Amino acid sequence: MTRSPLAPTGFPYLPPVAGVTLRVARAQYKTWDRCDLTFVTLDEGTSVAGVTTTSKCPSPEVEWCRDALVLGKARALVVNAGNSNAFTGNRGRAAVEAIAARVAQHLDCQPSDVFVSSTGVIGVPLPIDKAEAGLDAAFAAQPCGWEDAARTIGTTDTFEKGAVTTAVVGGRTVSLVGIVKGSGMIAPDMATMLGYVFTDAAVDPAFLQRALSDANRKSFSCITVDSDTSTSDTVLAFATGAADNDPLTDDDGDGADAFRAALADLCMQLAHLVVRDGEGASKFIRIDVDGAESDTSAHRIALSIANSPLVKTAIAGEDANWGRIVMAVGKAGEPADRDKLAITFGGVQVASGGLAVEGYDEAPVTAHLKGQDIEIGVDLGLGEGRATVWTCDLTHGYISINADYRS
Amino acid sequence: MTRSPLAPTGFPYLPPVAGVTLRVARAQYKTWDRCDLTFVTLDEGTSVAGVTTTSKCPSPEVEWCRDALVLGKARALVVNAGNSNAFTGNRGRAAVEAIAARVAQHLDCQPSDVFVSSTGVIGVPLPIDKAEAGLDAAFAAQPCGWEDAARTIGTTDTFEKGAVTTAVVGGRTVSLVGIVKGSGMIAPDMATMLGYVFTDAAVDPAFLQRALSDANRKSFSCITVDSDTSTSDTVLAFATGAADNDPLTDDDGDGADAFRAALADLCMQLAHLVVRDGEGASKFIRIDVDGAESDTSAHRIALSIANSPLVKTAIAGEDANWGRIVMAVGKAGEPADRDKLAITFGGVQVASGGLAVEGYDEAPVTAHLKGQDIEIGVDLGLGEGRATVWTCDLTHGYISINADYRS
Numbered sequence: 119m120t121r122s123p124l125a126p127t128g129f130p131y132l133p134p135v136a137g138v139t140l141r142v143a144r145a146q147y148k149t150w151d152r153c154d155l156t157f158v159t160l161d162e163g164t165s166v167a168g169v170t171t172t173s174k175c176p177s178p179e180v181e182w183c184r185d186a187l188v189l190g191k192a193r194a195l196v197v198n199a200g201n202s203n204a205f206t207g208n209r210g211r212a213a214v215e216a217i218a219a220r221v222a223q224h225l226d227c228q229p230s231d232v233f234v235s236s237t238g239v240i241g242v243p244l245p246i247d248k249a250e251a252g253l254d255a256a257f258a259a260q261p262c263g264w265e266d267a268a269r270t271i272g273t274t275d276t277f278e279k280g281a282v283t284t285a286v287v288g289g290r291t292v293s294l295v296g297i298v299k300g301s302g303m304i305a306p307d308m309a310t311m312l313g314y315v316f317t318d319a320a321v322d323p324a325f326l327q328r329a330l331s332d333a334n335r336k337s338f339s340c341i342t343v344d345s346d347t348s349t350s351d352t353v354l355a356f357a358t359g360a361a362d363n364d365p366l367t368d369d370d371g372d373g374a375d376a377f378r379a380a381l382a383d384l385c386m387q388l389a390h391l392v393v394r395d396g397e398g399a400s401k402f403i404r405i406d407v408d409g410a411e412s413d414t415s416a417h418r419i420a421l422s423i424a425n426s427p428l429v430k431t432a433i434a435g436e437d438a439n440w441g442r443i444v445m446a447v448g449k450a451g452e453p454a455d456r457d458k459l460a461i462t463f464g465g466v467q468v469a470s471g472g473l474a475v476e477g478y479d480e481a482p483v484t485a486h487l488k489g490q491d492i493e494i495g496v497d498l499g500l501g502e503g504r505a506t507v508w509t510c511d512l513t514h515g516y517i518s519i520n521a522d523y524r525s
Numbered sequence: 526m527t528r529s530p531l532a533p534t535g536f537p538y539l540p541p542v543a544g545v546t547l548r549v550a551r552a553q554y555k556t557w558d559r560c561d562l563t564f565v566t567l568d569e570g571t572s573v574a575g576v577t578t579t580s581k582c583p584s585p586e587v588e589w590c591r592d593a594l595v596l597g598k599a600r601a602l603v604v605n606a607g608n609s610n611a612f613t614g615n616r617g618r619a620a621v622e623a624i625a626a627r628v629a630q631h632l633d634c635q636p637s638d639v640f641v642s643s644t645g646v647i648g649v650p651l652p653i654d655k656a657e658a659g660l661d662a663a664f665a666a667q668p669c670g671w672e673d674a675a676r677t678i679g680t681t682d683t684f685e686k687g688a689v690t691t692a693v694v695g696g697r698t699v700s701l702v703g704i705v706k707g708s709g710m711i712a713p714d715m716a717t718m719l720g721y722v723f724t725d726a727a728v729d730p731a732f733l734q735r736a737l738s739d740a741n742r743k744s745f746s747c748i749t750v751d752s753d754t755s756t757s758d759t760v761l762a763f764a765t766g767a768a769d770n771d772p773l774t775d776d777d778g779d780g781a782d783a784f785r786a787a788l789a790d791l792c793m794q795l796a797h798l799v800v801r802d803g804e805g806a807s808k809f810i811r812i813d814v815d816g817a818e819s820d821t822s823a824h825r826i827a828l829s830i831a832n833s834p835l836v837k838t839a840i841a842g843e844d845a846n847w848g849r850i851v852m853a854v855g856k857a858g859e860p861a862d863r864d865k866l867a868i869t870f871g872g873v874q875v876a877s878g879g880l881a882v883e884g885y886d887e888a889p890v891t892a893h894l895k896g897q898d899i900e901i902g903v904d905l906g907l908g909e910g911r912a913t914v915w916t917c918d919l920t921h922g923y924i925s926i927n928a929d930y931r932s
Contacts, residue, residue: 175855175863205851205863207880240848241881303835303852344834345752346849347856427751427834427919428710428927435928441647442753444612445710448582449754456582456612473614474648512834514924520835521842521920 124394124402124490125277132264132282132295136318137161137358141259142270145252147200153270157256158195159225164358166192167327169334171351177204178211179234183352186230190323192356193231194221197271197312198249200238204349209243216246220253235312235352237299238273268297271312274519275301275395281387285380287373288363292319294380298388302397302520304343313353313388319377320359321366329378330355337385341508343396345425393508398515401433403492410503415452420507422450430512436487440468447496458499531801531809531897532684539671539689539702543725544568544765548666549677552659554607560677564663565602566632571765573599574734576741578758584611585618586641590759593637597730599763600638601628604678604719605656607645611756616650623653627660642719642759644706645680675704678719681926682708682802688794692787694780695770699726701787705795709804709927711750720745720760720795726784727766728773736785737762744792748915750803752832800915805922808840810899817910822859827914829857837919843894847875854903865906
């Protein structure tokens with residue numbers, strides 16, 4: 119797979135997070151020559167929070183994680199790549215249970231302390247024997263680094279995605295490291311694909327859940343590649359507590375604020391990396407909608423623009439076809455007044471008050487569209503609602519990848 | 526433009542409709558060598574009904590037609606191709622008013638008797654001088670046939686679209702003839718692109734409106750090419766009354782039923798022709814959803830499947846990737862129970878009860894997907910709600926057409 123032209127130049131340096139040990143192995147879920155099972159062990163006392171897909175057809179892994187999240191603690195994470203195990207009935211459920219049981223046996227913990235995700239083709243039960251053999255191999259393997267783990271959780275991804283940030287909490291500097299995978303079937307609704315955040319901070323699970331939900335709402339829930347929401351979307355945050363700070367709660371003032379901000383920043387970095395690996399993407403597109411009747415309305419309008427095949431193909435063609443943006447605003451089903459609408463490309467106003475700006479300077483707009491980072495602004499002129507959404511363009515690459523991908 | 530592989534072998538024979546006179550002319554809205562202005566005159570006493578886009582950014586033509594429809598009568602229809610005149614502020618409105626005034630002067634009627642549509646690029650005011658010169662030329666031209674008119678209203682269409690049917694009303698056989706244009710920006714919400722139906726029957730305008738709205742709901746509102754709803758979607762039905770039957774109303778029993786059925790049949794034929802000319806289409810796809818909680822819910826789920834880029838590219842790749850259908854059902858936001866879901870391709874059940882049908886015969890499914898007409902069935906197993914939607918696949922052709930189309 120050719121590396122996305124929007125990929126960063128390399129994988130960033132991600133420091134170890136105390137209390138987190140990474141291992142990878144070959145379960146051979148597909149006939150490929152690569153590691154496809156990631157096994158993360160977490161020190162005792164690790165708290166966990168998560169957000170999962172709102173799909174009505176979730177994978178058994180998603181259901182398992184939802185149940186386990188209620189308890190708020192974690193000892194391990196297993197990620198299988200190459201098979202999503204979704205829509206596989208009781209056999210799929212049995213595979214998840216077998217994985218959790220095997221890990222619980224290895225670590226002498228409860229199965230409910232084990233979080234499981236799978237990604238890949240839908241409808242094929244995950245083979246239990248391969249999963250168990252893979253787990254045994256992983257358990258025996260040497261620990262690895264973040265880049266290996268980030269590579270191992272990927273499927274159609276063209277580069278490894280990870281990010282790091284820090285926060286000062288109770289006088290201690292804690293680190294937050296995250297990895298994520300995703301390239302197609304990206305239109306997260308509460309969460310996206312598979313993303314994992316690890317911190318050495320000690321964090322109360324309820325606080326961690328609220329902080330993650332908030333961060334997610336402004337990051338993963340604001341990206342779309344192709345409007346298709348996965349059956350397996352999951353973002354989990356693990357806090358090992360190895361930094362030995364007093365466990366963070368909502369009452370911790372500055373420390374809580376710093377942690378929330380760091381988590382939000384990390385989720386945003388990871389979400390952008392997913393868009394930058396959008397299937398076939400050649401442009402990274404930011405869409406800002408202002409002046410809507412509410413933030414929710416602004417978000418829906420921004421998604422209507424971001425998911426419009428005609429807008430996405432126009433950007434691919436480097437065409438400042440703002441008429442298609444008018445179309446996408448109009449079809450969103452949200453309050454809008456054609457004659458108050460204003461549109462900018464790269465900050466240059468091209469339409470306002472219901473018609474084109476007479477004689478606007480096309481040169482900077484054309485130059486902007488030839489770049490890789492495209493900014494579209496829409497002002498509805500109705501109220502104070504605003505939202506930002508990130509997406510990529512729609513190119514021949516997307517068609518090639520998805521018309522050729524065999525089920 | 527290469528003729529769509531899904532096009533019918535030729536344009537059907539469409540008989541003249543008494544009371545309807547067609548003319549075409551060159552207004553040269555673009556620098557092209559073709560007729561682009563269609564001028565239809567209608568005998569006095571013609572009643573009219575219409576459905577228009579629900580876009581919040583409608584074209585001034587759509588607004589003009591909505592106002593004129595209140596009066597229920599028509600003497601002329603003007604269709605401009607190459608410029609949609611949408612999002613052009615007062616200048617766009619002035620162009621529509623000038624066209625109506627010019628026609629009213631030629632025909633000695635009221636401007637409100639003149640219906641106007643325009644299709645093409647958004648955001649460029651329709652040049653009034655070209656429109657007026659084109660109208661004058663059309664008025665002086667010899668009448669033409671349906672195929673010429675169907676060609677003249679087209680833009681990115683690759684073939685002319687027309688259909689005919691008849692109904693027996695009050696002992697008289699009346700004909701219903703329709704033409705339609707549309708290929709991209711097709712996700713009608715109440716109506717699609719531009720469609721015109723003509724009948725020699727005498728029909729009460731209120732009855733005509735109800736019959737058209739019903740027909741539209743089951744035809745144009747059930748097709749999608751790319752999920753993008755146009756700013757200009759309009760379907761108008763004109764009844765000249767030249768057949769001299771007693772004007773049809775809801776009280777006319779069999780005659781009313783026959784007319785309703787004929788109109789519904791005609792709209793369905795025309796809607797299917799639009800899908801068959803979907804930009805880049807290589808497959809005509811029918812999606813039946815049964816067992817939903819309501820018809821509305823079934824319709825939304827069917828559209829979620831039909832608009833999914835991953836489903837559309839799978840069909841383009843002739844891949845029975847029913848996992849993507851599970852995904853599209855799951856993301857629709859409508860009631861669904863993964864473990865009651867059943868899916869068929871060409872009538873062959875491939876998944877049921879929340880998992881793949883063990884050892885189903887792949888041969889007929891593979892053969893079905895290699896054909897041009899694809900049938901996907903989804904049974905939700907929840908209730909009695911059902912809906913059918915028609916769409917096409919998503920191919921490199923769509924990208925080529927829309928990334929290269931210059932604004």
